[in-house]
Amino acid sequence: MKILTANRLGDGEAxxxxxxxxWSETIEGxxxxxxxxxxxxLAAIGKAAFAANLVVDVDLVDVTLAGGAIVPVxxxxxxxxxxxxxxxxxxxxxxxxxxx
Amino acid sequence: MYxxxxxxxxxxxxxxxxxxxxxxxxxxxEITEDQFRPLRLMNGVYLQLHAYMLRIAIPYGxxxxxxxxxxxxxxRKYDKGYGHFTTRQNIQFNWPALSDMPAILADLASVEMHxxxxxxxxxxxxxxxHFAGAAADExxxxxxxxxxxxxxxxxxxxxxxxxxxxxxAVTGAERDRAAIQVHDIGLxxxxxxxxxxxxxxxxxxxxxxxxxxxxxxxxxxxxxxLLSYTTAIMRVYNLNGRRDNKYKARIKILVHETGTEEFARxxxxxxxxxxxxxxxxxxxxxxxxxxxxxxxxxxxRTEGDAxxxxxxxxxxxxxxxxxQNVITHxxxxxxxxxxxxxxxxxxxxxxxxxxxxxxxxxxxxxxxxEIRVSHEQNLILPYVARADLKAVYDALVEAGxxxxxxxxxxxxxxxxxxxxxxxxxxxxxxxxxxxALRVASLERQRDIGELKLKISGCINACGHHHVGHIGILGxxxxxxxxxxxxxxxxxxxxxxxxxxxxxxxxxxxxxxxIEKVVETYLALRKDKQERFLDAYRRVGPAPFKExxxxxxxxxx
Numbered sequence: 001m002k003i004l005t006a007n008r009l010g011d012g013e014a015x016x017x018x019x020x021x022x023w024s025e026t027i028e029g030x031x032x033x034x035x036x037x038x039x040x041x042l043a044a045i046g047k048a049a050f051a052a053n054l055v056v057d058v059d060l061v062d063v064t065l066a067g068g069a070i071v072p073v074x075x076x077x078x079x080x081x082x083x084x085x086x087x088x089x090x091x092x093x094x095x096x097x098x099x100x
Numbered sequence: 101m102y103x104x105x106x107x108x109x110x111x112x113x114x115x116x117x118x119x120x121x122x123x124x125x126x127x128x129x130e131i132t133e134d135q136f137r138p139l140r141l142m143n144g145v146y147l148q149l150h151a152y153m154l155r156i157a158i159p160y161g162x163x164x165x166x167x168x169x170x171x172x173x174x175x176r177k178y179d180k181g182y183g184h185f186t187t188r189q190n191i192q193f194n195w196p197a198l199s200d201m202p203a204i205l206a207d208l209a210s211v212e213m214h215x216x217x218x219x220x221x222x223x224x225x226x227x228x229x230h231f232a233g234a235a236a237d238e239x240x241x242x243x244x245x246x247x248x249x250x251x252x253x254x255x256x257x258x259x260x261x262x263x264x265x266x267x268x269a270v271t272g273a274e275r276d277r278a279a280i281q282v283h284d285i286g287l288x289x290x291x292x293x294x295x296x297x298x299x300x301x302x303x304x305x306x307x308x309x310x311x312x313x314x315x316x317x318x319x320x321x322x323x324x325x326l327l328s329y330t331t332a333i334m335r336v337y338n339l340n341g342r343r344d345n346k347y348k349a350r351i352k353i354l355v356h357e358t359g360t361e362e363f364a365r366x367x368x369x370x371x372x373x374x375x376x377x378x379x380x381x382x383x384x385x386x387x388x389x390x391x392x393x394x395x396x397x398x399x400x401r402t403e404g405d406a407x408x409x410x411x412x413x414x415x416x417x418x419x420x421x422x423x424q425n426v427i428t429h430x431x432x433x434x435x436x437x438x439x440x441x442x443x444x445x446x447x448x449x450x451x452x453x454x455x456x457x458x459x460x461x462x463x464x465x466x467x468x469x470e471i472r473v474s475h476e477q478n479l480i481l482p483y484v485a486r487a488d489l490k491a492v493y494d495a496l497v498e499a500g501x502x503x504x505x506x507x508x509x510x511x512x513x514x515x516x517x518x519x520x521x522x523x524x525x526x527x528x529x530x531x532x533x534x535x536a537l538r539v540a541s542l543e544r545q546r547d548i549g550e551l552k553l554k555i556s557g558c559i560n561a562c563g564h565h566h567v568g569h570i571g572i573l574g575x576x577x578x579x580x581x582x583x584x585x586x587x588x589x590x591x592x593x594x595x596x597x598x599x600x601x602x603x604x605x606x607x608x609x610x611x612x613x614i615e616k617v618v619e620t621y622l623a624l625r626k627d628k629q630e631r632f633l634d635a636y637r638r639v640g641p642a643p644f645k646e647x648x649x650x651x652x653x654x655x656x
Binding site for chain 1: 126127129132133147148149150151152180195196197198199447518519520522524526527529530533576579580581
């Protein structure tokens with residue numbers, strides 16, 4: 001199971017490709033690819049967004065579902081989705097209503 | 101300190117204009133990321149996990165109050181209210197937008213600062229002893245030579261595309277506080293029998309995945325030959341250094357594979373073509389740069405002794421800070437103060453905008469407008485009258501900067517690690533926090549004595565773990581963090597690379613493991629005077645292995 005992630009060109013904000021076809025600032029609504037064809041489709045979207053100078057550092061990352069929530073497999077990606085673990089006042093985790 | 105001349109300012113302003121144009125074209129989609137990436141790196145702009153990161157050069161770690169205030173301003177206006185001082189005596193901001201970079205660099209240029217050559221395969225910020233100019237044991241201030249090297253190496257056309265990055269460090273004292281033996285070139289400024297200044301030249305040291313101690317290839321290089329000889333080293337490296345494999349591209353590998361004697365011979369042959377040519381430094385030019393670094397006129401403040409004595413009796417916490425964070429100065433009425441950026445439980449090296457402003461105010465009022473950044477991620481006030489120490493202490497207390505732990509176990513070097521860094525495999529900050537909280541009692545820390553604990557979140561070793569008395573290296577194993585412990589490393593004039601003690605520890609085990617190492621040391625040291633490093637060198641790893649792993653062996 002994979003999702004598509006990148007950093008936005010202008011401000012470097014970590015973003016995820018969402019079900020509504022936008023680049024979302026949170027991981028929650030990310031579109032999940034659960035087969036090879038879907039992964040390929042996401043990869044192509046990432047490549048096109050990179051070429052269109054919307055995002056940089058595009059990557060497909062492994063995730064699992066825990067109680068319906070998307071949880072990246074690697075700690076690196078969990079930290080990207082939440083913010084620095086030593087500063088809960090910073091990053092996505094600090095936003096009002098954040099669940100990560 | 102050094103002040104920009106007209107040429108310096110024009111050069112930096114021109115670079116700001118150039119990079120501003122490059123950023124604008126990138127944001128407009130006129131240049132691709134592949135085209136832009138090397139350009140942004142040349143200007144200190146990285147992309148990390150959460151955002152861009154800007155690394156700003158602080159040449160040989162020296163800055164004034166005005167510059168520190170500008171860093172505070174940048175933290176406040178363009179970042180999230182803090183900055184991170186690094187083991188390269190630089191500062192990094194973790195959250196700036198690419199679109200703000202031109203404005204940030206213009207602000208920096210207005211106070212004679214920039215981010216040039218803080219990345220890329222070029223000669224990086226030249227580092228120096230953070231007590232330069234103040235240390236009682238120094239032969240001469242190493243910073244004028246660091247400044248000469250900075251001017252010479254800035255956008256040097258021949259050395260802008262080296263096989264790999266290149267780091268030079270300079271010390272002016274026998275006691276090496278600049279870790280010169282783990283740099284690509286280490287320079288030890290000293291005097292010969294005739295009283296002339298020159299350098300012992302070390303080459304090929306470094307940490308990373310292949311830690312190697314530098315080899316001395318010249319015992320005394322007269323100062324006027326600094327640039328011709330350095331150029332000879334750079335040419336041998338530039339020609340023969342490997343470009344086919346990034347992991348074998350540093351000069352340490354070339355020196356190691358070539359052999360020290362043969363490498364030195366090649367440098368001498370190259371130097372024979374260069375010496376006494378246009379790179380010879382005219383005496384007048386050296387002295388002109390020297391003049392910028394002349395220490396401030398330090399008026400006699402003989403009331404210091406009595407003032408310190410009285411304040412010491414009045415306040416136990418002041419006395420503790422005095423004992424730990426204040427060192428002897430060249431001038432008997434003065435002292436050099438270490439401002440710890442290691443409050444217990446906080447990220448090593450981080451300072452808030454308010455703290456930066458506070459340090460600037462203190463430096464201006466009490467410390468002749470001079471601040472240093474140490475490679476151990478602390479700040480230094482090199483010129484404080486002993487009579488003013490209590491006032492400085494009180495101001496630091498108010499700013500939350502009076503932690504009395506310099507050189508103690510909680511004075512930890514830690515890279516940003518996986519909390520920020522795109523290269524990291526494991527977190528460093530959280531490990532530093534846990535260990536510092538475990539040993540929080542100052543009484544206990546002082547009983548343990550000098551202990552340099554250094555943590556890196558990946559094998560690139562920005563946290564200098566190889567030269568920690570205790571080193572911790574974070575790796576990723578089967579998707580989880582794992583921490584390897586090394587013992588016996590040191591980054592001073594008796595440099596040694598720490599030895600891996602055994603299997604690694606999980607995030608929940610590492611603090612216990614470090615505590616066991618410390619307890620083992622306390623039980624076996626001859627007396628309180630025998631530091632951890634001395635004890636380790638005397639007894640070797642066996643008692644520590646026994647303490648950490650014996651139970652397992654028996655269980656197996």
